Amino acid sequence: MSQPAVLRDALPLQAPAAAPIRRVLIANRGEIAVRIQRTLRAMGIASVAVFHRVDAEGPHVTGADGTVELIGDSAVAAHLDGPQIVAAARASGADAIHPGYGFLSENAAFARQVAEAGLTFIGPDADTIALMGDKISARQFAEAHGVPVAPSVMPTGDLDAFAAAAEAIGFPLLIKAAAGGGGKGMSIVREPSTLREAARIASSEAQRYFGDGRVYAELYVERPRHIEVQVLGDGAGGAIHLFERECSVQRRFQKIIEEAPAAPLPEALREEICGAAVRLAAAARYKNAGTVEFILGTDGRFFFLEMNTRLQVEHPVTEMITGLDLVRAQVDIAAGRGLPATQPEIRVHGHAIECRICAEAPERGFLPATGAVRLLRVPDGPAIRFENALRQGQKVTADFDPMLAKLVVSGPDRAAAIDRAIAALKELAILGVETNVDYLTRLLDHPAFRAGDLHTAFVSEHAESLVAPPLDVAARDRALMVAALGQRAFRTLVSDVPEPQASIGAWRN
Amino acid sequence: MALKLKLGEDVHEVEIVARRPHLTVRIDGRLHTLSDLGQAEDGFGTLILDGALVSYGRIGGTGTALLRIDGRTHAVEVVDPFEGSDGTGGGRDEVLAPMPGAVVEVHKAAGDAVTRGQAVLTIESMKLQTTLVAPRDGVLVAVLKSEGDMFEKDEVVARLAPVEGGQ
Numbered sequence: 001m002s003q004p005a006v007l008r009d010a011l012p013l014q015a016p017a018a019a020p021i022r023r024v025l026i027a028n029r030g031e032i033a034v035r036i037q038r039t040l041r042a043m044g045i046a047s048v049a050v051f052h053r054v055d056a057e058g059p060h061v062t063g064a065d066g067t068v069e070l071i072g073d074s075a076v077a078a079h080l081d082g083p084q085i086v087a088a089a090r091a092s093g094a095d096a097i098h099p100g101y102g103f104l105s106e107n108a109a110f111a112r113q114v115a116e117a118g119l120t121f122i123g124p125d126a127d128t129i130a131l132m133g134d135k136i137s138a139r140q141f142a143e144a145h146g147v148p149v150a151p152s153v154m155p156t157g158d159l160d161a162f163a164a165a166a167e168a169i170g171f172p173l174l175i176k177a178a179a180g181g182g183g184k185g186m187s188i189v190r191e192p193s194t195l196r197e198a199a200r201i202a203s204s205e206a207q208r209y210f211g212d213g214r215v216y217a218e219l220y221v222e223r224p225r226h227i228e229v230q231v232l233g234d235g236a237g238g239a240i241h242l243f244e245r246e247c248s249v250q251r252r253f254q255k256i257i258e259e260a261p262a263a264p265l266p267e268a269l270r271e272e273i274c275g276a277a278v279r280l281a282a283a284a285r286y287k288n289a290g291t292v293e294f295i296l297g298t299d300g301r302f303f304f305l306e307m308n309t310r311l312q313v314e315h316p317v318t319e320m321i322t323g324l325d326l327v328r329a330q331v332d333i334a335a336g337r338g339l340p341a342t343q344p345e346i347r348v349h350g351h352a353i354e355c356r357i358c359a360e361a362p363e364r365g366f367l368p369a370t371g372a373v374r375l376l377r378v379p380d381g382p383a384i385r386f387e388n389a390l391r392q393g394q395k396v397t398a399d400f401d402p403m404l405a406k407l408v409v410s411g412p413d414r415a416a417a418i419d420r421a422i423a424a425l426k427e428l429a430i431l432g433v434e435t436n437v438d439y440l441t442r443l444l445d446h447p448a449f450r451a452g453d454l455h456t457a458f459v460s461e462h463a464e465s466l467v468a469p470p471l472d473v474a475a476r477d478r479a480l481m482v483a484a485l486g487q488r489a490f491r492t493l494v495s496d497v498p499e500p501q502a503s504i505g506a507w508r509n
Numbered sequence: 510m511a512l513k514l515k516l517g518e519d520v521h522e523v524e525i526v527a528r529r530p531h532l533t534v535r536i537d538g539r540l541h542t543l544s545d546l547g548q549a550e551d552g553f554g555t556l557i558l559d560g561a562l563v564s565y566g567r568i569g570g571t572g573t574a575l576l577r578i579d580g581r582t583h584a585v586e587v588v589d590p591f592e593g594s595d596g597t598g599g600g601r602d603e604v605l606a607p608m609p610g611a612v613v614e615v616h617k618a619a620g621d622a623v624t625r626g627q628a629v630l631t632i633e634s635m636k637l638q639t640t641l642v643a644p645r646d647g648v649l650v651a652v653l654k655s656e657g658d659m660f661e662k663d664e665v666v667a668r669l670a671p672v673e674g675g676q
Contacts (some may be wrong), residue, residue: 085640202653370609371661375577379552426580429553429566438581468581470517475579477536480514481543481558482565483574483585484523490512491549493525494532 012230017122020095021045021335025068025089026060028100029325030389031061031405032311036098039327048092050085052078054399059389066092075399079103082110086117096334098327102401105132105310115212122334124235124288124309126325130308131284142304145283149274150295150303152218159203166217170256174220175199176384177206183208187368188220219303223455224295226250227262227302229277230318232329235287240275240343242318242326245291248454249443251366256459257352257443258314260321263414263452266300273302280307287316289326295456313356313406316385320352320410351417352410355425355440357388358402362439368402371395374432379424383410386428396433404435414452418444444465513588520588572605572663601644604667609636612654618666621649629667632652641666 024040024049026033035048037060040047049064052075061067068088072078079085082104089097097114099105105123108130114121123129132138143149153165155178166173166189175198177185186208188196194389201213206211230242246262247255262270277292284307291312293305315326329340359369376392388405396404409424411417425441443449446462471479484490511522527533532543547556551568566577574585614631617623623643629652630641642648648671656664 062660358573374575375552375566377566377577429577429582431566431568431575431577431582435582439579471581471583473539476516476521477539477541477556478563478583479516479576479578479583480521480523480536481534481541482547482556482563482567482576483514483516483557483583484512484580485546486549486551486567486569486574487512487587488549488571490523491546494528494546 018338019095019335019492020380021120021122021331023048023066023092023094024096024098024122024161024331025092025094026052026064026083026098027079027104028098028102029055029058029060029214030400031286031387031403032100032313034063034389035144035316035387036100036327037063039325039331042325043328043331045331048089048094050079050088054397059391060489066094068092076103081243082107082113085110085493086113086119089114089119090117094119096122096331098122098330099310101310101313106308108133120334122288123368124286124290124328128284128286129309132152132309132327133435135306138306139157139304141284142280142307145279147280147292147304148302150219150221153216155214155216159196159199162199162215162217166195167192167198169217169219172222173217174218175215175217177200177210177212178201178216179206179210179212179215182205185215189217204420221295221297221303223298223457225266225455226255226293226305227273227290227296228293228308229274230260230290230315230326231281231286231290231314232333233281233288233290233327234333235282235285237282238285238339239278239281240339240346241278241281242322242324242346243348244270244274245314245317246454247314248456249449249458250456251459255314256356256358257353257449258317258356259351259414259417260317261348261351263454266426269296269300269302276302280304289330298455313403314354314409316387316406317352317354317410320385320408321348321350322346323349341372342452350410350412351414352408353417353421354406354408355421356436357405357407357428357440359396359404359433359434360402360436361434362436366436368398369434371396371433373404374429377427377429378405379407379427381409381420381424383390383420384408385425390430404433406431415450416463418450438468439466442468515581515588534653544613567648569663588645601663602647602669602671604629604641604644604669606634606660606662606664606666607635607639609661610659611654612658612660612666613638615652615654615656617649617652619649619651623649623669632660632666643669645669645672647672 023046026036037047046065048066048069049061050070051061052070070078104110108126111121111129112126124280139149145444151169172188173189175187185202187198187202189195202215203213225248227244229244233239244262245258245260247258280292291308294302295305296302360366363370373394378386385408409420411420422444511524514521521537524535526535532598534541541559545557547554553566555562568575576583610632613633615630627643627644628640632639649668651668
């Protein structure tokens with residue numbers, strides 16, 4: 001890559017003062033808490049787990065050096081209780097807090113509380129979280145630093161002025177309610193002649209649903225790809241990227257398959273996108289690991305979507321292709337030790353794919369499923385990471401996110417990584433709660449996925465060809481035979497019937 | 510008698526036709542021999558079907574079996590293990606939860622006589638209330654859940670006294 005190693009404005013070059021980190025409270029649960037613990041252990045840093053009583057026997061609790069129970073009406077409420085978590089950190093002698101992802105990881109007030117308590121927040125400072133957490137301010141900041149944003153017309157009550165400005169952007173356009181959500185007051189306009197009518201309808205719908213008739217328009221990117229760039233910033237204006245990830249395969253607006261690097265992406269475009277992300281991180285004097293998300297149109301234009309100021313669920317694919325440990329990098333940056341490498345030292349080795357294993361019913365609109373993990377076998381191998389906090393017997397309730405685990409595999413190239421991922425998914429067995437494991441297998445094996453023909457509507461576009469194919473007769477008989485032999489009543493018939501009776505009906509050639 | 514198993518949309522019949530020298534089974538008219546039946550218990554195992562090794566994971570000794578075979582998961586439902594054994598129909602002893610949920614109200618207690626279709630429990634699953642009814646006439650020997658209790662799919666929530674002389 002030809003990006004400069006570190007981009008610096010006229011900012012002080014000194015990194016923030018070093019703060020020793022010897023004991024870290026992990027303000028999270030599940031697979032990510034387990035994963036953070038693993039790196040802390042390797043670094044010789046003690047970890048403190050927090051847990052709600054529903055989670056008391058979770059692997060993140062048993063694997064920690066110290067534990068603190070959080071009190072709350074629900075497990076989620078407990079994990080969102082910032083003051084209680086800060087108090088737990090102080091009581092347990094922790095000098096830093098790692099927020100993981102979700103929960104309080106992008107909560108500026110929490111980052112501030114942590115700092116005010118004299119603890120190190122393993123993440124950016126509160127002001128940066130606030131800047132990037134607000135869609136409007138983040139977009140303006142990006143635009144001001146030369147990061148492309150989708151052309152748009154801001155909300156106005158004047159339909160004529162709105163139509164004129166919108167037409168200047170070009171088509172197709174997406175009309176949205178300023179106060180909107182849930183698709184209300186939203187429409188796609190493909191030609192100038194229908195613009196005014198669509199805006200009028202959207203406005204009256206918005207008025208009806210939200211009591212606010214203002215609408216805005218932005219360029220509608222058709223068949224967009226979701227490309228995001230992993231960045232690391234030292235907090236003093238130094239920033240590098242760890243290449244991009246592709247997260248175009250989504251359902252219910254959430255990613256289910258992520259890969260690094262992206263499925264086919266022209267080299268020049270990749271450099272441009274990664275360069276934009278580094279510019280943004282450097283300009284924000286970003287301190288921590290972070291992700292700059294873009295949408296990429298079929299015409300090669302890309303636009304800033306948002307910046308996630310935390311470790312991302314899909315960070316392992318980046319670790320697999322770069323060989324860097326992102327949690328270690330986060331801790332080192334927070335402790336004032338700077339970036340782990342210079343840009344030219346960061347290289348891509350092979351290809352990595354992550355599958356999110358979720359308790360859900362793909363055939364019923366991916367609705368979350370509940371049950372218990374009654375039988376479990378996890379795949380194993382040198383190029384496989386199975387990130388999870390599962391154990392046999394564990395109940396899967398509606399208390400938490402339906403994601404049970406992440407399967408991450410790497411290979412020398414994309415095709416090899418896909419093959420390995422499919423083999424690992426077939427080896428994985430989770431019985432007792434419905435999961436998307438078999439669906440993911442079909443998805444990875446789909447010709448369009450193998451071809452890298454990805455976009456965010458992949459799942460709905462290929463819905464028909466992603467349905468489970470019927471079993472052939474031989475496979476069906478195998479399944480029926482295994483099922484029958486598990487039935488007590490059938491086993492009894494096989495073994496208990498006395499011989500004279502047993503031979504009745506004996507079949508002869 | 511044939512064991513009726515539902516896989517996907519279709520019901521299939523599994524019938525024992527011989528036990529020696531190997532177990533021979535007819536599935537929808539196709540014959541198969543088993544030289545190794547595998548373990549009876551839940552878990553991962555292998556069996557030998559028509560001379561070929563079949564590896565599987567399996568749970569569920571009664572009712573619905575969940576299987577992992579050939580890299581795919583299947584739910585196989587036992588249509589009625591005692592079908593054809595008597596003429597009365599609907600002769601189950603157990604009241605099973607059709608899906609995971611919680612008990613909203615308990616209508617009957619152990620010792621109560623019930624008639625077929627009479628409400629035993631009201632449950633709530635996925636924000637929907639449903640009544641679980643007695644599968645046949647009889648006397649309840651156990652109501653295993655109280656108000657507020659949670660349960661899983663196919664969990665036995667109440668049990669009827671077996672019918673005298675019945676199977």
